[in-house]
Amino acid sequence: xxxxxxxxxxxxxxxxxxxxxxxxxxxxxxxxxxxxxxxxxxxxxxxxxxxxxxxxxxxxxxxxxxxxxxxxxxxxxxxxxxxxxxxxxxxxxxxxxxxxxxxxxxxxxxxxxxxxxxxxxxxxxxxxxxxxxxxxxxxxxxxxxxxxxxxxxxxxxxxxxxxxxxx
Amino acid sequence: xxxxxxxxxxxxxxxxxxxxxxxxxxxxxxxxxxxxxxxxxxxxxxxxxxxxxxxxxxxxxxxxxxxxxxxxxxxxxxxxxxxxxxxxxxxxxxxxxxxxxxx
Numbered sequence: 021x022x023x024x025x026x027x028x029x030x031x032x033x034x035x036x037x038x039x040x041x042x043x044x045x046x047x048x049x050x051x052x053x054x055x056x057x058x059x060x061x062x063x064x065x066x067x068x069x070x071x072x073x074x075x076x077x078x079x080x081x082x083x084x085x086x087x088x089x090x091x092x093x094x095x096x097x098x099x100x101x102x103x104x105x106x107x108x109x110x111x112x113x114x115x116x117x118x119x120x121x122x123x124x125x126x127x128x129x130x131x132x133x134x135x136x137x138x139x140x141x142x143x144x145x146x147x148x149x150x151x152x153x154x155x156x157x158x159x160x161x162x163x164x165x166x167x168x169x170x171x172x173x174x175x176x177x178x179x180x181x182x183x184x185x186x187x
Numbered sequence: 188x189x190x191x192x193x194x195x196x197x198x199x200x201x202x203x204x205x206x207x208x209x210x211x212x213x214x215x216x217x218x219x220x221x222x223x224x225x226x227x228x229x230x231x232x233x234x235x236x237x238x239x240x241x242x243x244x245x246x247x248x249x250x251x252x253x254x255x256x257x258x259x260x261x262x263x264x265x266x267x268x269x270x271x272x273x274x275x276x277x278x279x280x281x282x283x284x285x286x287x288x289x290x
Contacts, residue, residue: 038238039237039238040237040240041237042209042240042243042266042279043209044209044212044266045210045246045264045266045281046210046212046264047212047246047262047283048214049214049215049258049260049262050247050250050251050258050259050262050285051258051259052251052254052255052256052257052258053256053258054256058251135251136247136248136250136251137247138243138247140240140243142240157244157247159247159251
């Protein structure tokens with residue numbers, strides 16, 4: 021009895037802990053040009069996923085009647101029919117959750133010069149539900165003269181004007 | 188004798204690893220392909236309990252350090268999974284290989 025209780029305790033304490041599953045990694049081109057300062061950034065988007073197959077298995081384990089088990093099998097089979105095809109992770113309710121990454125990238129790096137981009141597709145797995153994550157890490161390239169000047173420095177503009185006048 | 192043979196077979200089988208390729212990707216390959224650089228990172232996972240994938244994050248920085256002041260192109264990223272002891276112990280390895288060109 022004590023062994024069962026301790027096994028149950030270990031199982032229950034593991035439930036809130038998530039398992040991290042890595043699906044895909046890609047490293048982009050790296051440009052370490054000395055003319056640029058590299059500013060690191062990280063973007064993360066996620067969506068909740070629901071594993072109906074696992075939910076069905078758990079429901080079957082908790083039910084005693086054979087008829088109910090058969091019904092659960094039928095329901096999970098129908099759901100599986102609608103969720104066919106290649107995929108990473110478990111199905112989500114909104115498949116467009118990663119579409120705005122490009123806008124987030126632009127916000128993080130308005131110059132558009134990005135290097136060392138590491139794209140990660142991962143999943144945080146809990147019982148039945150999961151967090152489907154797309155993470156992007158990289159460096160924004162900022163020209164050293166711009167970085168030195170800073171946003172409040174207006175002397176660069178003045179210098180340009182002076183140059184124009186001399187021409 | 189036969190029992191020992193089976194035991195030995197089981198030991199060999201459980202220590203040998205099976206390798207799976209999880210994902211592969213490649214970026215634009217440069218014209219000059221002489222200086223090859225490579226970076227890799229790995230993680231051991233016991234009983235399928237893995238709580239983070241942070242080991243991958245350092246890959247970009249490692250590639251940058253390998254080609255300081257230059258440009259790495261044609262990066263092949265390979266994500267592999269090694270299976271030991273009949274799947275009880277896993278090793279995830281991500282390798283990035285590319286060509287470093289300095290101006």
